Amino acid sequence: MVLAAGLFALAAAGAATGAQAQTMSYQQAGALLAKSCGPDITKYCANVNLGGGKLLGCLDANASKVASKCKADFVAVKASITKRVMAQQAIFKVCNADAARLCQGIVPGDGNLISCLVEATKVVSKACNQTITDAGWR
Amino acid sequence: MTSLMLRGGLVAALAMSLAAIAVPAAAQTDLSNAQIVQGLQNLTQDAPVVTAASLRQAALDHATMYSGPAAQRPPLAIQLDKLAQINVQIQFKLNSAIILPDSYATIGSIADALHNPVLQGYKFIITGNTDTTGTREINLKLSQERADAVMEALTTTFNVNPARLEAVGLGEEALQDTKNPESPVNRRVQIFNVGPLKR
Numbered sequence A: 001m002v003l004a005a006g007l008f009a010l011a012a013a014g015a016a017t018g019a020q021a022q023t024m025s026y027q028q029a030g031a032l033l034a035k036s037c038g039p040d041i042t043k044y045c046a047n048v049n050l051g052g053g054k055l056l057g058c059l060d061a062n063a064s065k066v067a068s069k070c071k072a073d074f075v076a077v078k079a080s081i082t083k084r085v086m087a088q089q090a091i092f093k094v095c096n097a098d099a100a101r102l103c104q105g106i107v108p109g110d111g112n113l114i115s116c117l118v119e120a121t122k123v124v125s126k127a128c129n130q131t132i133t134d135a136g137w138r
Numbered sequence B: 001m002t003s004l005m006l007r008g009g010l011v012a013a014l015a016m017s018l019a020a021i022a023v024p025a026a027a028q029t030d031l032s033n034a035q036i037v038q039g040l041q042n043l044t045q046d047a048p049v050v051t052a053a054s055l056r057q058a059a060l061d062h063a064t065m066y067s068g069p070a071a072q073r074p075p076l077a078i079q080l081d082k083l084a085q086i087n088v089q090i091q092f093k094l095n096s097a098i099i100l101p102d103s104y105a106t107i108g109s110i111a112d113a114l115h116n117p118v119l120q121g122y123k124f125i126i127t128g129n130t131d132t133t134g135t136r137e138i139n140l141k142l143s144q145e146r147a148d149a150v151m152e153a154l155t156t157t158f159n160v161n162p163a164r165l166e167a168v169g170l171g172e173e174a175l176q177d178t179k180n181p182e183s184p185v186n187r188r189v190q191i192f193n194v195g196p197l198k199r
Helices: A007-017 A026-044 A052-059 A066-094 A096-102 A112-119 A126-135 B032-042 B054-064 B101-115 B136-155
Strands: B016-018 B083-086 B120-129 B165-171 B188-196
Touching: A026 A066, A026 B101, A052 A066, A066 A096, A066 A126, A096 A112, A112 A126, B032 B083, B032 B120, B032 B188, B054 B120, B054 B136, B054 B165, B083 B101, B083 B136, B101 B136, B101 B165, B120 B136, B136 B165, B136 B188
Parallel strands: B120 B165
Antiparallel strands: B016 B083, B083 B188, B120 B188
16 A cells, blocks of 8 residues: 555645545445546556555656546545455454443354444444444445 | 447446446446445355465366357356355556556445445455456466456555455456457446455
8 A cells, every 4th residue: 555656645645634524435435436537547647556555656656647647546545445354454443342241142254244244233332333434335 | 428438449338336236237327325335245155265366277177178159158167156256347548558547436435335334353355357358378478467457456446455456357258248258248347246355
């Protein structure tokens, strides 16, 4: 998740100041990249694939020509995905006490604990609720 | 959409459909997250044990053993239709494994499903499939490269745990519509649930 250097770093500084209420879904992230960066990808990075950081590297190498909206949205997408991944990783720690309190007898696995916690939203702690939201699991 | 489906055009058509076991040609334009998750979680008792290696070998064996017209070839030795699965159509550059921006959202929607808590404890095989245009050898190679590209996007850009995914190119060896082997419905990416992730 290392951001490429160059102009994208500047855009990152700008994006970080805005508060993010909700993380975007991966589908939304993909759609936003296609919309904001599609023309530049077709023009400058037509032989570069989405994965492995190669697309970001190519757009960065062409930063002087790439639309500013593309740069800003790419950074926003990366930030949102990072936030979502961190929430998914943190969830069992953050929600441990809630699960012990509210989901006794639930067999862990297959999403059982998460659905228990989502059903119990009204009485789940604020931190746990926020983490579930950030994880995209609502 | 019809114009995009023309063979020789830059891209294949974009559509997604549940791998409707009985109705191969049914293609919807979009699938909701819930539909994808549902398609991938319906594990059956008699699902065969499938590994990427065995599937790759089955495709290769099929390509070498049956040289007749596509409509007369028997199905692949491994019965994939018993696995929980979805079918998606991803737009690639012609004769290339480059995923076109138009399909980024589709890859994202697969990532959403794979990140769903219901599916997080499971492993998946991504298969690439072509129609019968071109040689079988090239189709095996191209479909492997395309499946690899989808897997790479999922495991890097969209953060799916690489231990949960494997990619297999099936070439033209597992046609969806054997009566119309050159039909674009055969050009597709499939995702199969191959059981719990070993811890």
